[in-house]
Amino acid sequence: MLTGTTTNTTEAQFASTPRGARLARCLSVRWMEERGHPQESDASCAVALIVAELAANAVRHGRVPGRDVRLRLVHDEPSGLVRIEVADAASDRRPPTVPSSPCPDGESGRGLFLVDVLAERWGWEPRDPVGKTVWAEVPCGKCRDAEGTEPPPYNH
Numbered sequence: 001m002l003t004g005t006t007t008n009t010t011e012a013q014f015a016s017t018p019r020g021a022r023l024a025r026c027l028s029v030r031w032m033e034e035r036g037h038p039q040e041s042d043a044s045c046a047v048a049l050i051v052a053e054l055a056a057n058a059v060r061h062g063r064v065p066g067r068d069v070r071l072r073l074v075h076d077e078p079s080g081l082v083r084i085e086v087a088d089a090a091s092d093r094r095p096p097t098v099p100s101s102p103c104p105d106g107e108s109g110r111g112l113f114l115v116d117v118l119a120e121r122w123g124w125e126p127r128d129p130v131g132k133t134v135w136a137e138v139p140c141g142k143c144r145d146a147e148g149t150e151p152p153p154y155n156h
Contacts, residue, residue: 008075013068014055016088021055024071024086031073032082032140043140046118047073047082050136053111054086062088062132081120081137089131 010031014020028051032044039045051071058069067089074083115122115136122136 011072013070016059016067016069018059020069021059024055025052028073035075037140046138050084050115050118050138053115054134057111058086058088062090064089080139080141082140083135083137085133085135087127087131087133
């Protein structure tokens with residue numbers, strides 16, 4: 001796992017495996033905690049769920065042997081959004097532009113539906129030189145500022 005972090009951005013590569021997807025989710029929870037969003041907060045839970053879904057989809061549908069999955073998290077302070085980007089190496093497998101409604105009795109098919117519900121917006125774009133990046137933007141409010149000042153306590 002390679003990681004790079006700045007104040008409002010973190011980036012990491014994970015093996016294109018279920019363990020790699022799980023580690024991506026764990027990194028997102030830790031990153032949100034460092035920005036003043038406890039693991040139990042709505043913002044942290046939404047980011048963790050979306051990262052888990054997009055990383056699992058990248059592993060399941062976008063896996064190319066020998067290629068990793070890349071996770072990038074960016075907090076855009078002016079908008080109060082966290083942008084989640086998950087990139088894989090499969091150019092030919094693209095997500096639908098509109099998620100289908102899940103079958104009530106089905107065991108799968110709810111992932112992008114949940115992303116659509118939790119994210120302010122989401123989509124995908126081609127990745128140069130190969131692959132695609134699926135992204136989602138999640139409202140999270142104020143995170144810690146550059147001096148490390150914490151936001152007011154989270155209230156439900």
